[in-house]
Amino acid sequence: MSGSIREFSLNNWSADLSRVRPRTESDAQARTETARAFVSPTPARRVWLRFKQQRLGYWSLIIFVVAFAASLAGPLWSNDKPLVVRYDGHLYFPIVKTYAETTFGGDFPTPADYLDPYVRHRFEAPGNFAIYPPNHYYYDTLNYFSNQPNPAPPSRENWLGTDAQGRDLFARLLYGFRVSVEFGLVLTFIGTVIGILAGAVQGYFGGRIDIVGQRLIEIWSSLPELYLLIIFASIFEPSFLLLIVLLSLFGWIGLSDYVRAEFLRNRTQDYVRAARAMGLSNWQIIWRHVLPNSLTPVITFLPFRMSGSILALTSLDFLGLGVPPPTPSLGELLAQGKANLDAWWISLSTFGVLVATLLLLTFMGDALRNALDTRIADAMRAGGNQ
Incomplete structure (x- = not known):
């Protein structure tokens, strides 16, 4: 009699466990979503979620942040100095350090002008190279080699043209x-x-x-x-x-x-x-x-x-x-x-x-x-x- 009672209680206990455990994966996901629904987000997160629902403002924020980040990295996009130079077996980084013209075979100890055709010709020698930014001008760089009077219209060299002083727009x-x-x-x-x-x-x-x-x-x-x-x-x-x-x-x-x-x-x-x-x-x-x-x-x-x-x-x-x-x-x-x-x-x-x-x-x-x-x-x- 006692054995049958013990067996009956064990069967009931296993049946109760089967009710508690999710039977399928979908039941588990449903329980998880229900639990998340009862967890209230912080006020800041609620504001952020509502802000993301405003698609125009949300994408405006993304575009503005990306544009500002690109402007902070401006020397990588628009600069009159190469990012990396290899000359006579040595690597140079003009974007972070100033080098004299004599470093690259010039005659003067003044800072090198990397837009000078003579200096650029030295970089084109076998074994040498220079990696320039996409736009080869800094905000105060004058384009002395323009074929048109300033302000010059947009061209392959100056994408948006130049201003009245010959600076890249x-x-x-x-x-x-x-x-x-x-x-x-x-x-x-x-x-x-x-x-x-x-x-x-x-x-x-x-x-x-x-x-x-x-x-x-x-x-x-x-x-x-x-x-x-x-x-x-x-x-x-x-x-x-x-x-x-x-x-x-x-x-x-x-x-x-x-x-x-x-x-x-x-x-x-x-x-x-x-x-x-x-x-x-x-x-x-x-x-x-x-x-x-x-x-x-x-x-x-x-x-x-x-x-x-x-x-x-x-x-x-x-x-x-x-x-x-x-x-x-x-x-x-x-x-x-x-x-x-x-x-x-x-x-x-x-x-x-x-x-x-x-x-x-x-x-x-x-x-x-x-x-x-x-x-x-x-x-x-x-x-x-x-």
């Missing part, structure tokens, strides 16, 4: 795009940090601090920014750093108002009261609790602020108040196109690069705004469930 656009994006990134970062600090202090503490801060911002914003730039440009030599400092003094004002409004709203929430009851300091509450919940307008405006920074640099360069020559600049090329209306390739290519850059940033900003908008996210989720 493709190289100027490549490095000018890099300078513009770097300027936009730095100016956007500095302006965002200052705007967050000013708006956070006003919005969280409120009262007299908020009133005094608002009056100071109104006075500061009433200063003529363009006139100040003209005055400083006449006193100091224009430079990348000077433009960053001057534009950063005014570039944070609009953003601080949005941060202030978010802090005024969030400081009355229950989690802030709970943090105060736990004994956290004001700066701990601002940094750990209020700021992460107030960054939505900041993140939304980042692409638009960056496009505004690029457009500001282009405008200043067009007026002659931007970066000093021979620094490549889109605004300087537009000014050359205006001065040489017959050279249509200068205005057309520069305008195309500028418009494409601003459009990519605009598409990215629209997609990011939709990804951060919970109402749009709920509508997309409801549409997907139907």
